[in-house]
Amino acid sequence: MLATHEAASDVPAAMIATTFLGYMGLYAFLLAAYVGTLYYLAGKGRRTDVTVEGPGAVPVPSQA
Amino acid sequence: MLDDPVLLARLQFAANITFHILFPTITIALGWMLLFMKLRFTWTRDSAWMELYRFWVKVFALTFSLGVVSGIVMSFQFGTNWPGFMNTVGNIAGPLLAYEVMTAFFLEAVFIGVMLFGHGRVANWAHTIATALVAIGTTLSAFWIIALSSWMHTPAGFEMRDGVAHATDWSAIVFNPSMPIRLAHMLLASGLTAAFLVAGMSAWRWLRGDRAPAVRNGLRLGVTVAAVLIPVQIFVGDMHGLNTLEHQPAKIAAIEANWETGPHTPLVLFAIPDEAARENRFEIGIPSGASWILKHDAAGVVPGLDQFEERHPPVSPVFWSFRVMVGTGMAMLAVAWVAAWRLWRRGEPGTLVGAALVAMTFSGWVATISGWYVTEIGRQP
Structure with a gap:
């Protein structure tokens, strides 16, 4: 069995801590932006310009 | 805490894989749900299904791109945070990660363009097939990553020579004892997410x-x-x-x-x-x-x-x-x-x-x- 401490690098702790904090800040920003974008897209409402072809097509009714 | 490099490396890697898994866990199943929406539209001609598809394909594209970018960081961290691990099992982990890129990521990366922008530009059947191939690609990606992850839990099909793992049976490596059930558990988790x-x-x-x-x-x-x-x-x-x-x-x-x-x-x-x-x-x-x-x-x-x-x-x-x-x-x-x-x-x-x-x-x-x-x-x- 390979224990975790045997697999770790010898990079100084301060360097890992700095990049760790950088990652945390970046990921928090990206996650907030992702969730915000989802709700922005959902809040834009329905599309009415969908192209439907062929017989029997059911068109999108006009927005109330 | 801040002077322990092993703990910090663990935290950093954990932060990255935590962030990364948020996105594949959506795209693996959302790809199949998009295929369902597309097939329902094709069969019924009900434009509500295509409207739904068009909304969720944008979410898929956004999620897919974040998953890819965070995955690249993770592959670097294998080397920067855990060089001892990669020195020991690189002969196993390297090919499995490469199979994922070759068979799954290429499939997704090529056909996601058709899936996103192809409706009305290519034949409907071609657009549907592109959607199916992207869904297959996301699942194949999960297959290879779960194979590697499971092998780390229940290693099989290898021998140690001079402290380095060498493959002896790739079938046993891929289908190691915990792989099938872990894959099923993860695919279902993705479906629920x-x-x-x-x-x-x-x-x-x-x-x-x-x-x-x-x-x-x-x-x-x-x-x-x-x-x-x-x-x-x-x-x-x-x-x-x-x-x-x-x-x-x-x-x-x-x-x-x-x-x-x-x-x-x-x-x-x-x-x-x-x-x-x-x-x-x-x-x-x-x-x-x-x-x-x-x-x-x-x-x-x-x-x-x-x-x-x-x-x-x-x-x-x-x-x-x-x-x-x-x-x-x-x-x-x-x-x-x-x-x-x-x-x-x-x-x-x-x-x-x-x-x-x-x-x-x-x-x-x-x-x-x-x-x-x-x-x-x-x-x-």
Whole structure:
């Protein structure tokens, strides 16, 4: 069995801590932006310009 | 804490894989849901399905891109954070990661363009096939990554020469003992994550007064998939637990916070595990519950942490992560079945059930992340 401490690098702790904090800040920003974008897209409402072809097509009714 | 490089490397890698898994766990199943939407549109010509497709394909593209970018960081961190690991098992891990890129990522990367921009520009059948290939690609990607992850838990098909792992049987490496059940558990987790995302976002639109047919279809699709998958997931989760008991009993002992091996082991519902005293504080448990679940016999002997002195994972994180996962799963079961019943009987969710679905929009993330914490922290030391 390979224990975790045997697999770790010898990079100084301060360097890992700095990049760790950088990652945390970046990921928090990206996650907030992702969730915000989802709700922005959902809040834009329905599309009415969908192209439907062929017989029997059911068109999108006009927005109330 | 800040002067311990191993702990910091763990935290950094954990932060990255936590962020990364948020996105594949959506795209793996959302790809198949998009294919379903496209096929429903093709068969019925009901434009509400295409409207739904067009909304969710944008979400898929956004999610896919974040998953790819965070995955690249992770592959670098294998080398920067864990060079000793890659020096030892690079002969196994390297090819498995390469297979993922060659067979899955290329498939996704090529056809996602057709999927995103091809409707109306290529034939409908070509656009549908592109959607199918992207869905297959996301699942293939999960296959290879789970094969590697499982091999790290239950290694097989290799031999050690001069401290380095060399492959002797690739079939045994890929289909190692925990791989099939872990893959099933992960694919179902992805299905539930995407289902609750679709249902939750649709319920949010519904509660805001959007009664478009696409919203109704999204609501029904998300709730139906969730209601069907959650009992299957509970069953597969139990099988995964039995597999873990066979191959990683120390992890099961930590999950149960079971300090002593013996029969009639209680199922601990709540406790504060105390590793120093090697006991639980404020324990509330069901007598013989763990023996019954893990051995299907109230008198079944369940391995305790006393068998793994100094060689077991940290108990509290594994114990609590498991309970968060199971608790979220139970909430998923309740909300999905009540919402399904409500949609079936009345055709709409209503304010209360709609709000519950909105609250559960990202519940799949909570369950998936806590489940992976159980799996990966439980692999320590």
